[in-house]
Amino acid sequence: MRIALFDSGIGGLTVLTEAMRRLPKEDFLYFADTLHVPYGTKTLPEVKRFVQESVNTIMQEEIQALVVACNTATSAAIEELRRTYDIPIIGMEPAVKPAVKRSQAAGKRVLVFATSLTLSLSKYTDLVARVDDHKVVDSMPLPELVQYCEQLQFDRDEIERYFNRKLSGIDLAQYSTIVLGCTHFPYYKSLLQQILPPHIELIDGSHGTVERLCSLIGCSATPSKGYSGHIEFRCSDGNPAYLDKMARALDYLQTQYTL
Structure with a gap:
C-alpha cells in the first residue's frame, strides 16, 4: 500500500517517523508545500487554497490513503478534502x-x-x-x-x-x-x-493519528525497529536542496531521539 503524507514543510516527518515505525512494510510518499511554508502565519483562505492545490497534485499519484500531517492544514481544510476525494483522509488534532x-x-x-x-x-x-x-x-x-x-x-x-x-x-x-x-x-x-x-x-498527536490511519486502512499497527518499505520525497517548488533537507530531517528524527 502507498500512503501519502502532506505538510507545508518538514513538520509532518514527525508523523511519518511514527507511521514507519508502526507500518514498516508500507510505502510512503511525503509531500511538502515548500512554495508556501509556513502555513501558521497565513490567512485561512490562503491556507485552504494552498492545501487544495497541493492535494490535487498528490492525488495524481497512485495512493490509497492521505495523512494531512499538519494541524493548521487539518483545521483549515480537512472537511472539504473529505468531501472531494473518496480515499481515507486522516487529519491531525492537538492531543x-x-x-x-x-x-x-x-x-x-x-x-x-x-x-x-x-x-x-x-x-x-x-x-x-x-x-x-x-x-x-x-x-x-x-x-x-x-x-x-x-x-x-x-x-x-x-x-x-x-x-x-x-x-x-x-x-x-x-x-x-x-x-x-x-x-x-x-x-x-x-x-x-x-x-x-x-x-x-x-x-x-502523532500516535493517535497513525492509530486512526491503521483503523481506516485495515492494517495492524505493530511497532518495529526495522523498516522495509519505500519512501519518496516531493515538494511543491521542486527544489533538490529541500528534498535533501527532508532526508536529513528524517534521519535526525530517527537517530537523535524516539518520539
Whole structure:
C-alpha cells in the first residue's frame, strides 16, 4: 500500500517517523508545500487554497490513503478534502483530550503549543470547549519555532533562550502536561525535556493519528525497529536542496531521539 503524507514543510516527518515505525512494510510518499511554508502565519483562505492545490497534485499519484500531517492544514481544510476525494483522509488534532485526562489525575493545568492560525480556528476552540470541562487548558502560539525547525536549528542554547523568553512569567508548577500542537514541534521534544521541569509530560498527536490511519486502512499497527518499505520525497517548488533537507530531517528524527 502507498500512503501519502502532506505538510507545508518538514513538520509532518514527525508523523511519518511514527507511521514507519508502526507500518514498516508500507510505502510512503511525503509531500511538502515548500512554495508556501509556513502555513501558521497565513490567512485561512490562503491556507485552504494552498492545501487544495497541493492535494490535487498528490492525488495524481497512485495512493490509497492521505495523512494531512499538519494541524493548521487539518483545521483549515480537512472537511472539504473529505468531501472531494473518496480515499481515507486522516487529519491531525492537538492531543488536548488525553492531556486533559492526565491533568485531572495530577490536579494541574494543560498548556498547548501551536501556531497562531491553529489556535484561532473553530476546530481547535470547539475541541477545547468539548473536552475542557474544568477550564484547565491554556494556549500559547509559537510561530517562530516552525521557522527554527525549517532551518534545522537544533542548537540547545539558542532554543533554550527562545523558550525562556516565551515562558517568562508562566508558572510551570501549575502544569502537568504540554501539548505539542504543531507537527514541527516534536523535533524539540528531547530539548524541551531537558529545559522544562521534570514533572511536565510532553505529548503530541502523532500516535493517535497513525492509530486512526491503521483503523481506516485495515492494517495492524505493530511497532518495529526495522523498516522495509519505500519512501519518496516531493515538494511543491521542486527544489533538490529541500528534498535533501527532508532526508536529513528524517534521519535526525530517527537517530537523535524516539518520539
